[in-house]
Amino acid sequence: MERHEQIEKSVLGSMLSEPYLIVDGGVKQDFFNSQIHKNIFDCMQALLAKKRPVDYVTLLTMMAPEALGGANYLASLVNFASPTKFDQYVDMMREAWKNREKNKILIQAQEGDWEIGAIQQAFEKLENEGHAGSETSIKMDLVRMGERPYEEMLHVPGVPTGLNDVDKLLDGFQPAELIVIAARPSMGKTDTLNHFALHAGLAGYKPIIFSLEMSRTSMIDRFIAIMGGYNRLRMRNPYTYFTDKQKANWLPTLARLNEANIHIDDSAGLTVSQMRAVTRKIMHTEPKLKPIVFIDYLQIIRSESKSHNRTETIGQISNELKQMAKEFNCPVICLSQLNRGVEARDNKRPIMSDLRDSGNIEQDADVIGFLYRDDYYNKETDRPGLLEINIAKHRNGPTGTATIRYVKETGILHNIKWD
Secondary structure, three states, X not given: XXXXXXXXXXXXXXXXXXXOHHHHOOOOHHHOXXXXXXXXXXXXXXXXXXXXXXXXXXXXXXXXXXXXXXXXXXXXXXXXXXXXXXXXXHHHHHXXXXXXXXXXXXXXXXXXXXXXXXXXXXXXXXXXXXXXXXXXXXXXXXXXXXXXXXXXXXXXXXXXXXXHHHHHHHOOEOXXXXXXXXXXXXXXXXXXXXXXXXXXXXXXXXXXXXXOOOOHHHHHHHHHHHHHOOOOOHHHOHHXXXXXXXXXXXXXXXXXXXXXXXXEEOOOOOOHHHHHHHHHHHHHHOOOOOEEEEEEOHHHOOOOOOOOOHHHHHHHHHHHHHHXXXXXXXXXXXXXXXXXXXHHXXXXXXXXXXXXXXXXXXXXXXXXXXXXXXXXXXXXXXXXOEEEEEEEEEOOOOOEEEEEEEEOOOOEEEOOOOO
């Protein structure tokens, strides 16, 4: 009981520190076991409905102090705040509530001599009540579509990739889709991710990047190199190696990069739940801008699963990423490693079976793209500086390969104008 009380305190404390969680957290009053906590949550909702600030002072104006545990108790709740564990704790509260309700059903069934079918029906109803309800009938959808053949359809593309041939295949990155970009090391995965993020930001979206391996400083330097066309080796000591023109262009480059509104979290070992919490918080800082999430990379996301089977673990993570895309109705682009089987073949262009610890990646992803540079393997190639992006899976559209120019020294990706 003490453990459960601590969880409830953490959920309430997180709501006090991040009031948007009161509405967005999916919490119901019944999830709380403590009556005091039920009262506090009820007051929080009432304050939010009245568009008043939610803090321990305003809470004390809503109900007698003893009904809320007292002023000191309310003030101490913020010490238990843990927004990154919020979703996990709410799930635990929901399961505990279900177990309490199941016990009540079993007691009622025993006292009322219920039939097995009635008990099963009560359990099914309970499962449905544990989550926010949604409209399931298609009647109103059909009514809204009545005039569809007689109205010119407004085409709304997805988030632009900045690469014409990729946009032709995908029509931009689509909301609620999980996009996996996979390659062997040194193919340009991170530079490709940075290109997509930069163009999304300049197009008016909010790129949120989880750089689980590379530091925030290194990522920012890469963005500056792309935006300013700077050689990354020279950026190690710009005072010595930059020309006067490059130095003069430095501040304008930073100003243009700032317009992309990029957010970078370089915390190591994040779970998908923690990334969801960070994304939700960033979304509420500028709610007018639609988010797009980038993750570098899938295999180093920390799992909350207790399974020791790597394939099962990666499968769970890919499923959680897909649910994250659906929850925020935004594209989630995640980089992925490929296994070493690629190196053993004569044709080293990746195929679906090369996905490392593939689990359910192929099943969960809406789009899977493979990166390949021939000049990495063949120094005598007739295709130097070209990067192939092979869209091998596209759940809602065509597949195909887009070839672009990749300048490794700056990390810039260019469209190619074919004759």
